[in-house]
Amino acid sequence: xxxxxxxxxxxxxxxxxxxxxxxxxxxxxxxxxxxxxxxxxxxxxxxxxxxxxxxxxxxxxxxxxxxxxxxxxxxxxxxxxxxxxxxxxxxxxxxxxxxxxxxxxxxxxxxxxxxxxxxxxxxxxxxxxxxxxxxxxxxxxxxxxxxxxxxxxxxxxx
Amino acid sequence: xxxxxxxxxxxxxxxxxxxxxxxxxxxxxxxxxxxxxxxxxxxxxxxxxxxxxxxxxxxxxxxxxxxxxxxxxxxxxxxxxxxxxxxxxxxxxxxxxxxxxxxxxxxxxxxxxxxxxxxxxxxxxxxxxxxxxxxxxxxxxxxxxxxxxxxxxxxxxxxxxxxxxxxxxxxxxxxxxxxxxxxxxxxxxxxxxxxxxxxxxxxxxxxxxxxxxxxxxxxxxxxxxxxxxxxxxxxxxxxxxxxxxxxxxxxxxxxxxxxxxxxxxxxxxxxxxxxxxxxxxxxxxxxxxxxxxxxxxxxxxxxxxxxxxxxxxxxxxxxxxxxxxxxxxxxxxxxxxxxxxxxxxxxxxxxxxxxxxxxxxxxxxxxxxxxxxxxxxxxxxxxxxxxxxxxxxxxxxxxxxxxxxxxxxxxxxxxxxxxxxxxxxxxxxxxxxxxxxxxxxxxxxxxxxxxxxxxxxxxxxxxxxxxxxxxxxxxxxxxxxxxxxxxxxxxxxxxxxxxxxxxxxxxxxxxxxxxxxxxxxxxxxxxxxxxxxxxxxxxxxxxxxxxxxxxxxxxxxxxxxxxxxxxxxxxxxxxxxxxxxxxxxxxxxxxxxxxxxxxxxxxxxxxxxxxxxxxxxxxxxxxxxxxxxxxxxxxxxxxxxxxxxxxxxxxxxxxxxxxxxxxxxxxxxxxxxxxxxxxxxxxxxxxxxxxxxxxxxxxxxxxxxxxxxxxxxxxxxxxxxxxxxxxxxxxxxxxxxxxxxxxxxxxxxxxxxxxxxxxxxxxxxxxxxxxxxxxxxxxxxxx
Numbered sequence: 010x011x012x013x014x015x016x017x018x019x020x021x022x023x024x025x026x027x028x029x030x031x032x033x034x035x036x037x038x039x040x041x042x043x044x045x046x047x048x049x050x051x052x053x054x055x056x057x058x059x060x061x062x063x064x065x066x067x068x069x070x071x072x073x074x075x076x077x078x079x080x081x082x083x084x085x086x087x088x089x090x091x092x093x094x095x096x097x098x099x100x101x102x103x104x105x106x107x108x109x110x111x112x113x114x115x116x117x118x119x120x121x122x123x124x125x126x127x128x129x130x131x132x133x134x135x136x137x138x139x140x141x142x143x144x145x146x147x148x149x150x151x152x153x154x155x156x157x158x159x160x161x162x163x164x165x166x167x
Numbered sequence: 168x169x170x171x172x173x174x175x176x177x178x179x180x181x182x183x184x185x186x187x188x189x190x191x192x193x194x195x196x197x198x199x200x201x202x203x204x205x206x207x208x209x210x211x212x213x214x215x216x217x218x219x220x221x222x223x224x225x226x227x228x229x230x231x232x233x234x235x236x237x238x239x240x241x242x243x244x245x246x247x248x249x250x251x252x253x254x255x256x257x258x259x260x261x262x263x264x265x266x267x268x269x270x271x272x273x274x275x276x277x278x279x280x281x282x283x284x285x286x287x288x289x290x291x292x293x294x295x296x297x298x299x300x301x302x303x304x305x306x307x308x309x310x311x312x313x314x315x316x317x318x319x320x321x322x323x324x325x326x327x328x329x330x331x332x333x334x335x336x337x338x339x340x341x342x343x344x345x346x347x348x349x350x351x352x353x354x355x356x357x358x359x360x361x362x363x364x365x366x367x368x369x370x371x372x373x374x375x376x377x378x379x380x381x382x383x384x385x386x387x388x389x390x391x392x393x394x395x396x397x398x399x400x401x402x403x404x405x406x407x408x409x410x411x412x413x414x415x416x417x418x419x420x421x422x423x424x425x426x427x428x429x430x431x432x433x434x435x436x437x438x439x440x441x442x443x444x445x446x447x448x449x450x451x452x453x454x455x456x457x458x459x460x461x462x463x464x465x466x467x468x469x470x471x472x473x474x475x476x477x478x479x480x481x482x483x484x485x486x487x488x489x490x491x492x493x494x495x496x497x498x499x500x501x502x503x504x505x506x507x508x509x510x511x512x513x514x515x516x517x518x519x520x521x522x523x524x525x526x527x528x529x530x531x532x533x534x535x536x537x538x539x540x541x542x543x544x545x546x547x548x549x550x551x552x553x554x555x556x557x558x559x560x561x562x563x564x565x566x567x568x569x570x571x572x573x574x575x576x577x578x579x580x581x582x583x584x585x586x587x588x589x590x591x592x593x594x595x596x597x598x599x600x601x602x603x604x605x606x607x608x609x610x611x612x613x614x615x616x617x618x619x620x621x622x623x624x625x626x627x628x629x630x631x632x633x634x635x636x637x638x639x640x641x642x643x644x645x646x647x648x649x650x651x652x653x654x655x656x657x658x659x660x661x662x663x664x665x666x667x668x669x670x671x672x673x674x675x676x677x678x679x680x681x682x683x684x685x686x687x688x689x690x691x692x693x694x695x696x697x698x699x700x701x702x703x704x705x706x707x708x709x710x711x712x713x714x715x716x717x718x719x720x721x722x723x724x725x726x727x728x729x730x731x732x733x734x735x736x737x738x739x740x741x742x743x744x745x746x747x748x749x750x751x752x753x754x755x756x757x758x759x760x761x762x763x764x765x766x767x768x769x770x771x772x773x774x775x776x777x778x779x780x781x782x783x784x785x786x787x788x789x790x791x792x793x794x795x796x797x798x799x800x801x802x803x804x805x806x807x808x809x810x811x812x813x814x815x816x817x818x819x820x821x822x823x824x825x826x827x828x829x830x831x832x833x834x835x836x837x838x839x840x841x842x843x844x845x846x847x848x849x850x851x852x853x854x855x856x857x858x859x860x861x862x863x864x865x866x867x868x869x870x871x872x873x874x875x876x877x878x879x880x881x882x883x884x885x886x887x888x889x890x891x892x893x894x895x896x897x898x899x900x901x902x903x904x905x906x907x908x909x910x911x912x913x914x915x916x917x918x919x920x921x922x923x924x925x926x927x928x929x930x931x932x933x934x935x936x937x938x939x940x941x942x943x944x945x946x947x948x949x950x
Contacts, residue, residue, distance in 0.1 A: 026468070027450050031941050034468035038424055043416035044409025046582070048533045049614035050473065050941045052948065053805075054862045056533060061949060070945030085409035100407040107399040110832055111271025112406030113413060113534045113582030128950055142803065142871040147862050149533040149583045150271045151839025152832065153873040 013073045015080045017042065018087025028074030033057050035073050036084065044085035044116045048147060055146035058117035058124075059084045065124030085116035088123065098166030099123050099159070106159040110150035118146050122160045126167055136164050195382050196329035197249070198375035204255040205374070206330035206381075208248050208322035234669070236684035237782055237891060240314040243306040243661045248322040250304055253282055253330050259354050259367035261288055261330070263323065264298040266308035267315045268554045269402075270532075270584035271836075272893040273829040274315045276401045278323055280826055284393035285327035285386060288354035288366065290401065300556035300576035306661045310554035311589055311710070312685075313782050313891025316825060320889050324385055332383040337373040338364050395884065397828035402580075414537035414579050415611055417550055422539050422607035423453060425600060426472040428462040428479045429616050431934035432855035434486035434707060437462060441480040449475050456603050461937075463600045465608055470941065473613070477936040487705035490855040493626075496650065496704065497524060500628050503702045504648045507632040510694070516636040519733065521726050524918045525718040526849035527650075527857065528624040529617075529865055530711035534582025536593035536612035536621065540601035546573045547601070551594035552581030555657025559591030562656075566595055567602040585712045585840075587622055589655040613938040615860035622709035623850060623857070625650035629722035633692065635733055640745065643692035647719055651701040652678055653708045676701070682715055687780040690727065690745040712840055713894040716781060717901040721845070721919065724777040724902035725909060738776050738906065739764050750885055751778055754787040754818040757880055762789035762816040768911075771795035772813070775907025779898040782891030784821040788838070788903035790814060790874070794911040807866045807928050810911070810921075812842050812904055814876040817896055822886035830892050831879040837896015838877065839868040844897070845904035847872065849923050860932035860939065866922075 010025045017040065024039050033050070036042040036059075045068055048056030052070035059068055060083040061076075068082075076082070083090075088097045096104075099122050109115045121144055129136045141157050148156065199205040253263045261282055269275045275295040283290045301308060307318070331351065338356045339346035341364070350357050354366045405411040430436065437457050446455050446464065451471035456463050464475040507520065538551035547569060553559045553576065560576040567574075581588055597610040612621070627649035634641045654662070659677050666672045666680045675683065682699035699715070731741030739759045746752050755778055759765075764774060768791065776789045791814040801808045817834045824830050847866035850857040859865040909915050918924060932939050 027471075029943075030468055030470045031943075032945075034424075034470040037415070038468040038470075041418065043412070046413070046534070047415070047469070047611065048535070049861055050469075051614065051861050051863075051939060052942050052945055054533060054614070061946070064949040066949045067945050070942040070948070072943050075943070075946055085407075089408070096407070103407045104399065104403050107403060107828055107832070109271075109400060109403055109406040110273070110836060111532070111534075111581065111583045112402065112411050113271075113532070115406050116409045119407060124950055138875055141873075144870045147533055147867065147869065148839075149531075149585070149867060150832075151836035151868060153839060153868070153870055154835055154877045155832070157870075157873070 013076060014078045015076045015082055017082050018084060019090055024073070026073060029072050032068035032071045032073055032076060036068060042084055042086060046113055046117065048114070055121060056114050056117045058120040058146065060120060060124065065121055085120060088120065097123065099163035102159040102163035102166060105162060106155045108152050108155040108159045110152055114146060114148045118148065118156055121146050122156070122163060126160065126164045136160060193382050193384050194325050195380060196325050197381060198329070198333060198379040199252055200375050200377050203257065203370040203374050204330055204333060205252050206326050206333060207250070207252040208325035208329070234684070235783060236312050236681060237314050237317050239665050239684060240312055240661065241318045243665050244318040247303065247305050247307040250307065251319070251322040251326050253326045255330055255334065255366050255370040255373070257367045257370055259365050260292045260294055261286060262294045262296065264296045266298040266301065266304050268310040268552055268578055268581060268584065268588060269297060270552060270581040270588060272833060273400055273826070276398060276829060277316055277825055278319065279401050280393045280398055281320065281323050282327045284391050285324050286331045287351040290393065290398065292354060295401070297578040297580065299578060300560040302557050302560065302571065304557065308557050309657045309661060311658050313893040313895060316889045317891060328383040328385050329381050333373045333381060334366050334369050337369045341372070394825050398826050399828065411580065413534055413582050414539060414551055415609060417539060417579065419539050419541060419550065419607055419609070422541060422609040423465050423467065424469040424472050425463055425465040425608040425610045426469065426476050426613060427458070427460060427596065428464065428476040428481060429620050429937045430461060430483045430486065431937065432486045432490065433488045433620065435483045436486070438482040438484050441482065442478070446475050446478050449478060454604050454606065456600065458596065458599050458603060460596055465604065465606065469611060473938060473941065476938055477940060485855065488855055492853045493851060496626050496852060499702060499704065500626065500648050500650070503700060504628060504630065505646060505700055507630060507644055507646060510634050510642040510644070512634045512641045513636060516634040516641055517733065519633045519635065519726070519729055520630070521722065521729065522628060522630045522917065523722045525627045525629065526919060526923045527626045527852060528711060528844055528849050529621065529859070530585040530587045530624060530709055531617045531621050532581065532583025532585055532587055535614055535617040537610065538594040538597035539607070539609050540594070540597035541607035542567055542598055542601040542605070547598060548575045548577070549594050549598055550577045550579050551591065552584070552588050553578050553591055553594060554584065554588045555591070555655055558655065558657040559594050562591060562595050563598040567598055586710045589658060590622060590709060615932060615938045618850070618859045618865055619857045620707070622707050624711035625652050625706060625708045627718055629718055631722055631726045633726060633730060635730060638734055640692040640730060642694045643688070645697040645719065645722065646700065647682070647698070647715060648700045648702065650706055650708060651703045652710055652714070654681065654710055685714060685716060685781060686719060689747060689751050689778055689780040691747055692745070713897040716779065716898040717841065717844055720777070720779045720898040721902045721905045724906055725915060728906050728909065737765065742776065742778060746778065748785065750820050751780060751785045754778070754785045754820050754882060757818040757882070758787040758789040758816050761818070761878060761880060762814065764789060771911060773907050773911035775903045775905070775910060777899050777902035777906055779902065781898070782821070782895055783888065784819065784890035784895060786895050786899045787818045788899035789816045790903045790907050792904060792907040792911050794908065803871050805863045806869065806871055807847055807922065808871060809846055810908060811872065812874045815874040815900065816878045817900060818880040818882065819895060820882035820885055821890035821892060821895070823884050823889045824881050825889050827881040830881050833892045834879045834896040835877065837894065838900040839873070840897045841900025842872060842904055843868045844920060845901045845908070846920050847922055849920050851927070856934055858927065858931045864929045
């Protein structure tokens, strides 16, 4: 069986599985990293949003064969580690605004939020309603309003 | 409930004048025997209910105003309140295994607040877990009807008060001082002479060696520090760090990923599997087995299960719905509609008739159907999010042919519910698969199946005839005709067992009882009659958040705007004039004021206002909507945009709000649901199956539909009892959006959601294979 290796939350990991297995299942079923959630497996609901080399991506829609050994994948479990803190500023903002209800989508929402703020910053502007309207992550509990508030608060802290 | 207790009810009749939020009535509880302190509640039914059922006989036409569904549920839980226990641990924590499901509504947080406040322990030292299925709870292990706080408020506080009193008296005995001289702060008892002891250090000494009755009183309201104040969720940190565990995050030895290949028609069945051995040879696959719902595959990863499900060649038999489409169901409903009565009013009265159709909708949460089952030769263990776990335990035991006590059912936290988890479909299916394979399974439904084969909110029509003369509404008749709604046995048995004791209800069916007990008429509309007629068509239905109310209220509020127009009154003024209750007027006025009701709006935009009364509370919504073409047609990839609600205000009076911040979140969620079912989200039935198969097909509210301005106002306490929260926000929001849409477009919408008959905005996924393959181009879509 093909061997694959990449950097996950700062540590090198190895996994043996066919190359067409999507990264979401490599994380969840083979590496027991359960922060990224399954909500559709179609790159629609975005519940599995994580980061690859600093950018948001959806592991449900990437084959493990397409991941290179030097690729760095960060899931919600490793987000705080990217800033060497117990909590990333965006996670802190999420707590301040008490965003979550059931919490199922929130790891993906937070990972999307961090990427969205970075994207706006790279374009030299603050995040606004137009950016929020581009966030596709589903929250079936309907926490969208507090997500917006938390992203604005998180942006200030980042 | 007297089983574990000696008599002593007289003690419970002692009372002091009630104060806001609490009763200072002395109550009886008891200590459970054990090595550390376990305190239990026991409520004397005859003294606790200020309005016993017999004195609150619901008399049609508006029974829900007098005696509502929630009171029936509270009554049904009282017999087992002695099983509500809190335990004090040596590490200074207090624990409570709540016999309810946590699905995001925040019940664990609310329970922790009640216990922490009564015992004076820090909130983070109260650990609330979910009780496994315990049949002795009977009707007291059911989550539904927005009733958990209403039914647990008293017994949980009682158990906490008993625990506190016992700990304090234990310290007093030890120090040989009078207990009344001791104070408690942060879980530490202090004496006047400077001695102190933690709860944890006393729990062993405070423990009872045999069941011991005790009486206690609740803290006076003035001493409450947490109830009524805003708190964050107790699981928020676990959520934002990804540590909160949902069913599929639990690791059970050898429980391997499992999925089911499902039929192309609703509830179709397997005739023959044509390539079982070929699929068994696929990478990672360990098992392929036919079960009552389809063909199950088990493998190393869910991704490989998806491959196997897609590869299966199965010959299917049609399900009971056959190849029906939306139009067939609408026709069947119309055929079953009972004509509206000709009211006996003056010939000068004007009759206004309206008729609405509400489409099928999905209550699918973001977490699809999930369950872990480990069925062995003589015992079984199941993990799932279940709102009626006792019923699930019974069904599973029956299915796998085991005695009830051989089946352990763990209730795990759910990623949303919206009514879905009242049913145990997935847990039962997992148990069946595990029993057949004699192997543990981790079963997960595919998203596409969750929409297409999961439970649905039934299609319904709602017709209203009102008569008006001068400035009076003389009559109001509403006939709601619906594809029948399943309530699940847990809810169903509770209703059937208790509703029969209410005069006038013993002849009603289950659904009619729920309808009658949940529908209030907030307006003075003269002779009022609201009736439900059901048509059983073998759909797999369920009660979606707020059950009938969003549809019934939308019809009523649209009609109300027509009545206002008829009398030449502004919608807000008209409602003020006709609302019965001052609490209703207060929330309406607040919504109008905060929302700046009546401001001049550009052409193609409008305001809408609506009200709903339920759960012994009142909810008003005011929205502004933009229906101008440039907004409706704004383009976002793979998105349905449509009219946008640009401002949404909800004002809620639940009587006694326990955690206003948590209540706000529930109302916000209700608003998002209301916007969705008014404007965008529905299922289309075609050729025996629903077309929607992903979140880009089923248009639940997305960020691009969210009102840029949104506000929830929680009214200050108005009564001494907490009302319902979880479902309460939906009805008024949906109705207000519908009213605003009608005013913005000048057209009365008669079908919901309003986009249902527009051309489909998505390519329909095939039904064979039953689920789509995951994309592979994710790295091209990074940002």
